[in-house]
Amino acid sequence: MANRLIVMLRQLIQKLKKVQVKMAGPQKVKLTVNENKIVGYLKRNNYYYPILASGHVKKNKLKQPQSGQPVYDGFKSTKILEKTVNQYSQLSETVQLGISEIKFQPTNNDEQRLRVFMNDGNEILIKYSKLAKKMPYYPSIAQTMSANGVVNLELGAYSYSYGTKDH
Numbered sequence: 001m002a003n004r005l006i007v008m009l010r011q012l013i014q015k016l017k018k019v020q021v022k023m024a025g026p027q028k029v030k031l032t033v034n035e036n037k038i039v040g041y042l043k044r045n046n047y048y049y050p051i052l053a054s055g056h057v058k059k060n061k062l063k064q065p066q067s068g069q070p071v072y073d074g075f076k077s078t079k080i081l082e083k084t085v086n087q088y089s090q091l092s093e094t095v096q097l098g099i100s101e102i103k104f105q106p107t108n109n110d111e112q113r114l115r116v117f118m119n120d121g122n123e124i125l126i127k128y129s130k131l132a133k134k135m136p137y138y139p140s141i142a143q144t145m146s147a148n149g150v151v152n153l154e155l156g157a158y159s160y161s162y163g164t165k166d167h
Helices: 004-013 080-090 093-097 126-144
Strands: 017-024 028-035 038-044 048-054 071-073 098-104 113-118 123-128 147-152 160-161
Touching: 038 080, 048 098, 071 080, 080 098, 080 126, 093 098, 093 126, 123 126, 126 147
Parallel strands: 038 071, 071 098, 123 147
Antiparallel strands: 017 028, 038 048, 098 113, 113 123, 147 160
């Protein structure tokens, strides 16, 4: 019984972002609770697990992700997933809504590489540690592109269309 209660408390704490308790009078207490919202879904073995803004992955699996949140794929390290979610949470809502999928695809040259798929048909190559810093440039870069393609934000910032020799 005690173990079950501890598990339930841990799950509740992971859902909570902030709890504030204030005295509102001699016999009144005001309790304000802010929950960590769902910021995406981790794809694992053809199931989708909700990810909270804290980076915690909930255990309830779904056959389909809910719309409006990106799918995170290829993340085997909890630490890297948490860092990526933290970076994603710092983005503006406009940029967040434009992302459909975030794939962790490290290479021999870049162990932090993400491939971000956008709802507008473009892809972005970027380091997970630079997501919050460099993604705000994406909308202005995308406006200058004459066709859908890849925006590389790993080292500098350049783009090329699908079907060119670079892709």
